[in-house]
Amino acid sequence: MELLVFISVFILFCLTIVKIARKSRPVKLPPGPRQLPIIGNMHQLIGSLPHRILSDLAKKYGHLMHLQLANVLFYNSTDIAFSPYGDYWRQLRKICTLELLSSRQIQMFRSIREEEASNMIRSISSQEGLAVNLSTMISSLAFSIVAQAAYGKRSKYHNEFMSAIKDVTKLMGGFSIVDMYPSIKILEKITGMRHKLQRTHKRADKALENILNEHRVKRAESKPGNGEAKEDLVDVLLRIQQSGRIQQSGEFSAPLTDNNIKAVIFDVFSGGSESSATTLMWSVAEMINNPEVLKRAQDEVREIYADRGNIDESRIHKLKYLQAVIKEVFQLHPAAPLLVPREYPKRWIEPEKFYPERFLDSEIDFRGQNFSYIPFGAGRRICPGISFTLTSIQVPLAQLLYHFDWKLPAGFEQEQLDITETFGLAVRPKQDLVLIPMPYFRPPSM
Numbered sequence: 001m002e003l004l005v006f007i008s009v010f011i012l013f014c015l016t017i018v019k020i021a022r023k024s025r026p027v028k029l030p031p032g033p034r035q036l037p038i039i040g041n042m043h044q045l046i047g048s049l050p051h052r053i054l055s056d057l058a059k060k061y062g063h064l065m066h067l068q069l070a071n072v073l074f075y076n077s078t079d080i081a082f083s084p085y086g087d088y089w090r091q092l093r094k095i096c097t098l099e100l101l102s103s104r105q106i107q108m109f110r111s112i113r114e115e116e117a118s119n120m121i122r123s124i125s126s127q128e129g130l131a132v133n134l135s136t137m138i139s140s141l142a143f144s145i146v147a148q149a150a151y152g153k154r155s156k157y158h159n160e161f162m163s164a165i166k167d168v169t170k171l172m173g174g175f176s177i178v179d180m181y182p183s184i185k186i187l188e189k190i191t192g193m194r195h196k197l198q199r200t201h202k203r204a205d206k207a208l209e210n211i212l213n214e215h216r217v218k219r220a221e222s223k224p225g226n227g228e229a230k231e232d233l234v235d236v237l238l239r240i241q242q243s244g245r246i247q248q249s250g251e252f253s254a255p256l257t258d259n260n261i262k263a264v265i266f267d268v269f270s271g272g273s274e275s276s277a278t279t280l281m282w283s284v285a286e287m288i289n290n291p292e293v294l295k296r297a298q299d300e301v302r303e304i305y306a307d308r309g310n311i312d313e314s315r316i317h318k319l320k321y322l323q324a325v326i327k328e329v330f331q332l333h334p335a336a337p338l339l340v341p342r343e344y345p346k347r348w349i350e351p352e353k354f355y356p357e358r359f360l361d362s363e364i365d366f367r368g369q370n371f372s373y374i375p376f377g378a379g380r381r382i383c384p385g386i387s388f389t390l391t392s393i394q395v396p397l398a399q400l401l402y403h404f405d406w407k408l409p410a411g412f413e414q415e416q417l418d419i420t421e422t423f424g425l426a427v428r429p430k431q432d433l434v435l436i437p438m439p440y441f442r443p444p445s446m
Ligand code: HEM
Pocket: 080, 081, 082, 093, 096, 101, 267, 268, 271, 272, 273, 275, 276, 279, 334, 335, 336, 339, 340, 375, 376, 377, 378, 379, 380, 381, 382, 383, 384, 385, 386, 388, 389
């Protein structure tokens, strides 16, 4: 009798669990690899670079698949990248395309890009004939361009914010053990990952708060109409917050809170700095390993700017080969590999070979029209930072080619750079680019 009661209670318990599980199961999820109890998708994701594994999984399940991975989102997903499709996202998207990253605004940042690139070139020039770590220099160039565009150079809180944002980038890079064991939430606590991220985020938030207040004081002191032409991104967002209006598009429905502004600035940093830096690093690495490409790119830039002695943006559109090099880098090393599928057009010969020529006289561009080449995504959520990125990459790359010849340090002359990938917020070359600059056209002194 006791056994019968026990069995009935047990069956009832199991049925209740199944019912609850069914109820809580989302209605229709895309296909995906089966999650094992406890270890979730760990068995699929261990052993190689996550984007390579995901690419293999995509071949089996299609480009839309379901994986359960833990993540930590800031500002309640009120940024653009993480906010779901709806009115709020539409409003932010408008702010982004019509104001923050409009062609007018990008053009206004021209002097920032030229100045930062020239600073890097001068610093390299002061180390002629010595081995320089180009990865470090490129990284700090990319962060400086974004910081200057976002809140200007003069902020007292710049170092504080940069240190926090770099720690966030490090912590968010790669799949942590927490991602690997989605079923065991307690692991998040054990690894302390979430806690570390929250602490780092708090530091960044405090610095941003101060940056916002600093801008408010400066705006209150400036005379109306005076200096609007020099607005940085925080200025633009504060203006929109104050007026409740977006230029060209008029009023918008929900007011912009300070947290919304901070979330957008966070997006600009996470989208704009590391990915541009890695693209520049891959461009240099691939050209060093393919000397015929390097020579052709150098010949082009040195011919087009022969009479100038320096590179500015005025003739950058004439550098067709350099643009093909950048396209090929995005093709082989997409900076956001987890967000875009990888599939080569069937007619491409040796798609894994670094061969920029395939993009010369080709219609393929970055705007998401050709589904086999979408490094910035496609459709309504296509990356709004394409022009910002391209303009930030072209001048520094052209300068590196124009002013210097490059060689590998002594003892490595016969070798190739190690172009193994390492996984982070963006996918970098595993080894730092340590190269010796040999002056060709000396940069003008300050
Ligand atoms: C190498 C540089 C970059 C690459 C490869 C890249 C790539 C991408 C990709 C693949 C997406 C997702 C698109 C989709 O879901 O279809 C995206 C979204 C986004 N990117 Fe970028 N991006 C880069 C630079 C930037 C820059 C410089 C900014 C800002 C200054 C930026 C801001 C954003 C934002 C705000 C979104 C979200 C858009 C939305 O959801 O509506 N990105 N990016």
